[in-house]
Structures are given as C-alpha cells and as structure tokens.
Amino acid sequence: MAELYTGNIEIVEVSPRDGLQNEQVQIATADKIRLIERAIEAGARRIEVTSFVNPRAVPQMADAEEVCAALPQRDDVTYIGLVMNQRGADRALDTGRIDQLGAVCVATDRFAMANQGQTSEGSVEAALAIIETARAAAKSAQATIAASFGCPFEGEVAEDRVVAMASALAAARPAEIALADTIGVANPAHVASLIAKVKEAIGAIPVRAHFHNTRGTGLANVWSAIGAGAVTIDASIGGLGGCPFAPGAAGNVATEDVVYMLERAGIATGLDLPALIATNHWLGELMGKDLPAMVAKSGGFPVPKTQEEEFA
Template sequence: MTNTSRSDATTKKTIEMVEVSPRDGLQNEQRAIATHDKLALIERAIASGARRIEVTSFVNPRAVPQMADAEAVCAGLPGRGDVTYIGLVMNMRGAERAIATGRIDQLGAVAVGTDTFAMKNQGQTSDGSVEACRNIIARAKDAGLTGQATIAASFGCPFEGEVEEDRVIAMATAIAEAGPVEIALADTIGVGNPAHVERLVARVREAIDPLPVRVHFHNTRGTGLANVWAAISAGASVVDASIGGLGGCPFAPGAAGNVATEDVTYMLERAGIETALDLDTLIETNRWLADVMGKDLPAMVSKAGGFPKPNISSTS
C-alpha cells in the first residue's frame, strides 16, 4: 500500500470508499465505452483496493444509452467474495433485472428531494420516489441481497433551487424504516457548501442513527473536496468517488464531475484517515482511463502526482 500519509502515533480513522466510476462516471459520457473496457475499469478499481463498486445501472437504455450493456457487464464481473457489486435501480423493473443477473450484491435505490427533478429523473413525485426506495430495499432483502438509498438533490435542485433541510431529514427517516445498509446524501449538481454539508449530515446522522450516512459530491463548482471533509467531520463514514473525477446526471443540467477517487484518497490519507486505497494504482488507472475516453480527466492528483518522495543523494 502506498504511504500517502504522515506517520503519527494516533489511531487512524477509517473511511469506506465506494467507487462509482463504472456507473456514475460513465453514464453521461457521449463516447460509447465498450463492455470490455468497463470490466477492465472495474478490475483496476479492485486492484486499487476498492471493495464496494457501483458497476452499472438498470435503467431504460433509451434514456441512458451508456448503460445498455448492464447485463453483459454483470456477466463479466470477476468472482470476488470480498467485493460488493452495486447495481443502481430506479424502479421495481430495474430491481428485477439486477436480481436476475445473479451477480449484483446490493441494490442502490434513489429518492429525489423535489417533485420536478423526481419527475424528470424517475417519472414520479418526490414522495413516490421515497416509496419506491422502500419497496426496492424490501425486494433486495427478499432476494437475499442488501439495499441502500441515495437522496438526490439533497443540497439543491436544478429546477426548484433550494431544498429544505427538514424535507431531506423526513425523507431519510422514512427510508431508514425500510432497513437499508446506509443512506446517502447526494449533491447532484455540485451546489453544496461546507457549512450546509456539515449541518445537514449531522442532522441526518442523528435522525437515522445507527444507520451510517454516505455522501456523494460533484465538484461542479470546486467545492467537492471541502464538502467531503465537512461531511466526515459531521460523522459521514462512507464516501462515493469516481476515478478521474468523471461523472454527471443526464437529467440534471450542469451536473458535472464527481469528486475524484485519487483526490479524495490523497486528501484523507495525508490527513491520517485510512481509505484502504492505493494512490499509485489509482493514478495509473486515471492515465489508462484517459486513453479509453480520449481526453484528459478532471482529477488533480493524477496531474500533479502524490506527495514528493525523498530524493536524497550523497556525495563523497
């Protein structure tokens, strides 16, 4: 494991990372990515230390063409008992598709903080999306899987603007009753700020205790890493990130790049917080993925490199 952190005598805190590049990282890209490249990305993520990976989404391929090969991706997943493969689903039809593959370990359901975005994203109201989440989590359990939920637009909506904190808390409380493994707060369009993040994460954490809070940030306005730090400070224990900083939502205008896995890893490890990820492998994967995508990727650490290694030469 690459030593990216300063050594100290204190007990290190650990943050669980969820790698979302194969799904959220690619879903909004116009360039069609071959199934074998998606599988190679997943294998490289595993080699970097990722043990929870959002591998695909089971959505209408007309709406999200990049995810049309969901079943093919699942068929090619390496058999790893130590890796949790997550499939994003928006409705029960998607849930049944994911379950039928026999390769998905966890269903990821989505609720949306506003009616307008919920209608564009899932064709139902915000309340309807909460009920759908609860049903998907129950179906996952029936199938012997686990379920988790993400509340999209927790920090702001591209159509309605401000989202009331009390609304997000009420949604999280209702979803928690279904027994997911965790609930995520997503800054879908990258409008969050650290003060808002710290306050909302703390309130949701208190409301759903003992369930963990996961966070999902986009770096659209340059606040992604600051928001990750604020969320962890407020008690979030799981962080979504995407290798290279790729990502975006097809139904949310301006929802550019996720926080980059290598950037988050560098920041946390240097601060003495363990991620179980290897930074050098992530940087190598960034360069490989840039070739696949045919463009430079947004992540900063892969451009600059990790913390300088000592280069001491002796003279006699």
C-alpha cells in the same frame, strides 16, 4: 476535523456507473470490466458497476447484464447496481451477480419527474419497495437522496424535507442512507448541518455522502461530511461523472484526490494512490481526453531524492 475521526473511511468507487453514464463516447463492455478490475487492484471493495435503467434514456448503461456476466468472481468485493424501480430491481437480481441494490429518491418533485417520472414522495415509495425486494432476495440495499443540497429546477431544498425523507427510508432498515449533491452546489457548512440532522434522525444507520465538484467545493464537502459523521464517500476515478437529467451537473469528486487528502490527514482508505493515478491515465487515453482529477496531474506527495539521485 481529522483529529476527531478515529476510524477508516470507506470509498465506494462509482466510475463504472456514475462516472461513465453521461459520457457521449460509448465505452465497450470489455473496457468497463477492465476499469472495474483496475479499481479492485487499487483496493476498491465496494463498486457501483452499472445501473439498470431504460437504455434509451441512458445508452451508456445498455450493457448492464453483459457487464454483470463478466464481473470478476470476488468474495471480498460488493458489487452495487443502481435501480430506479421494480423493473430495474428485478433485472439486477436476475443477473445473480449484484450484491447490493442502490435505490434513488429525489428531494424535489420537478427533478424527480425528470429523473424517474414520478413525484418526490413517489420516489421514496419506490425506494422503500426496492429495499424490501432486496431483503426478500437475501440481498442488501441502500438508498440515496438525490438533490439533497439543491435542485437544478427548484433551487433551494429545505433541510427538513431531506430529514423527513431519510426518516421514512430508515424505517425500512437499509444498509445505509446517502445524501447526494447531484449538481455540486453544496458548501461545507450546509453539509455539516444536514448530515448532523440526518444522523440524529436515523440513529445507527450509516450515512454515505456523494459529491460533485461542479463548483470546486467537492473536497471541502467531503472533509466536512466526515467531520459530521459520514463513514462512506462515493468517488469516481478521474473525477468523471454527471447526471443526464440534471442540467449543468459535472464530475464526481475524484477518487485519487479524495484518497490523497484523507491519507495525508491520517485517515485510512485502503486504496493504493499510485494504482489510482495509473488508472486515471489509462482511462484518459481510452476516452481521448484529460480527466478532471488534480492529483493524477501533479502526482502524490514528493519523495525526497538522495544526493546521488538528484545529481545523476
């Protein structure tokens, strides 16, 4: 599929939010800022920096305003704040530092109730309102359809349901629509099929893809998504991530693994792999554990040594 793709792929770095939100060890605000700074130094230009949710539900995100106040001043970086409702949208905009609101709706009722305390249709209505709120504030907004490929409570999710949700969101003209494999159950064939149908339904609005590597299919799904027309991929340094409201959800696809695969296939990402690997090691030390990403363990493609170096 790589030979069919002629452009670059944009990576949205989600480690400061999705990567950390389910971790039990509380990460200091200053360390979150350093993670964001390191992501920028590695070339990230869209970063999901925090979420504006109830701190009792997601304690790791309780410092959302403090994180925003300390964000580096960069005209070339888009800072994304995840919001679930009008209260979250207002908080994000009040910081004056969030460039783009990330709305979330959920493909099934039971997961929507667990995640947001509303039905699936209610989550779509909330996302539409968030998009309009962003527009009124001269900001952009995008929307993610969670559990697009399967639900932890209801199992299979009909493709027609996801396509109908994407069509409803498209009417509000978001910056993009993302399909999220929240619990890591997708397979490449399903990914290709659903993204193709959503693209046909929403026209010129770009498609973003968000995969978890729960069952080891994350990279294959990224490859399939790009072949089907997704132009942006979410990824998390180190492969951290998970959803507090989705039983069994594990880490996101790792930024360094995605970058290695795409760059070796001739698809540019604009990210610096050695810098990502170094950040993986820094983050692992901070959290006191080895992180799931594979490339940080093995290193990038081997560089040939000269005879002098080999026998030195």
